[in-house]
Amino acid sequence: MSTNWTLVIHGGAGIINRGVLTPEQDEGARAALTRALEAGAAVLANDGASIDAVEAAVRVLEDDPHFNSARGAVLTFEGKVELDAAIMDGRDRSAGAVAGVSTARNPVTLARAVKDHSPHVLLTGAGADTFAREQSIEQAGEDWFVVPERRAQLAAMKESADWFDVDMKYGTVGAVACDAHGHVAAATSTGGVTGKRWGRVGDSPLIGAGTYADDRACAVSATGSGEFFIRESVGHEIGARVRMLGEPLQAAADAVMAGVKALGGSGGVIVTGPAGDAVWSFTTEGMYRGQVSAGAPPRVAIYADEG
Template structure:
């Protein structure tokens, strides 16, 4: 297989850089949900409001990374902004359950240590992503649920609000439409795919990646249904050896494929293969001593390879019947999206290329 072009050039020159190829580079990628998001479904005012909200969240996290802050701090701050914005299905503005309540799920993961925290079915924590981080850092566990997660949140001194604080008229209307359409169907499902889950992934200037996801789940969910968003490896995963991923979409399928972990695993295996090939190609002298040494920090996978892997895992999930998307960033500073729905609320910023937000599938 062909080695990465910049490594090939260094090899031809008989030298390798002693420094990581992307030292000091940071990247932040965000999403606000994927689904049936088309131009004729949004008014001009809604389109403008969503873009403004994405831009505000993106700048919140970028400001932290720009000043040398940690990726974990950046993604938590980013998602807190989105959790407070009623345009998204997380925090305030989350969808209603079948019983007319609002329940939140969230998770977070540190790629440097592979520590993780998650909470599901919470009712009163204003910022579920912060609760997930407290589970990771201040408890011996990874995953808390329901009343136990609520109790832990109170013990941690996190801001509590009435469940009604999260409600919006738009989401109430969606529940009423849902119930009217499928009132007698115990397998009722949100066929319009009103997801709106939010997520963020980042790499900081130290090369540490992190990922987090927050959601209200699916309109009309029943029986304590849990989707992929709080499930480490399905909706969220981060590993400094490969990447950070946050997902949004039909959670049952993301769980079955283990989408977030699968993308990270394939990137890691591909990178390790490239590294082994590079080391095997180093010339040796008559005594078998290498003329130089190849270190893992000296190269990484190319952007097109990251995109190929993300696209292939989304395609695998789609082949089972699922839809949605992911955001990805790597320790080498590459950020990307992959989705198989008409649109995905999304944004990206980096130390290299400024910032941009998008909604529809045909936008760059």
């Protein structure tokens, strides 16, 4: 058994710099990242499984309105929440995902239920919401999910006649972990992009794009301009470079993110391998991120110049 357990988390990437965030936003985001690290580390430090650690960490971030996932999720063009999430276990590459759900308080836990209690990988919309109720997943209403800032963002987008997220902060949350037995897992959860229409689904719930885990290579959770991450098959591509070419995690992550950038996309990834090594790579001005490992204190960062 290895003692090199590791947990890495992210809370989104984009135009995130000291001129954009208020001191209160900066402090609140760092506090939430720290709580998420503590939740996941509590699992790993007690010989828990990586799949349980990533779910625990992401649940904390889903409950915090500083990020675009579950509580605090961005709104569709019609002013609704449509939530996406995925989780994957590197031991056997089992996975569960949901897209366009609106009633599960913690979509990552619903995705876990899809993995553990259904024959499917991806459930969507009303069917996924029905499955959530059948599985006794905790429910929440609009009064929990929707915060005033998101209503203001949607109004600003409509006034600008621009379908992009006006703040250009891809607030997807995610976690990757390697447990003490060398098993990796990944989880990702998001509200998508402000003003999305027609049931749009990004990369987060798509296995091999925004979420991927394979003990033979690594675990990946992504955040960014989802359409480009889908086209680049980011999670699987990083894993393939590690497994087939023997590339170090950093080299593989940087190469794939360069591919996303070449297509016109931006964002970031967090990655960990079965030896407990971990990296992040992003092409934006900042990415909410944090890491904790066995024998090392937690650290969180937001801006690119923080290392």
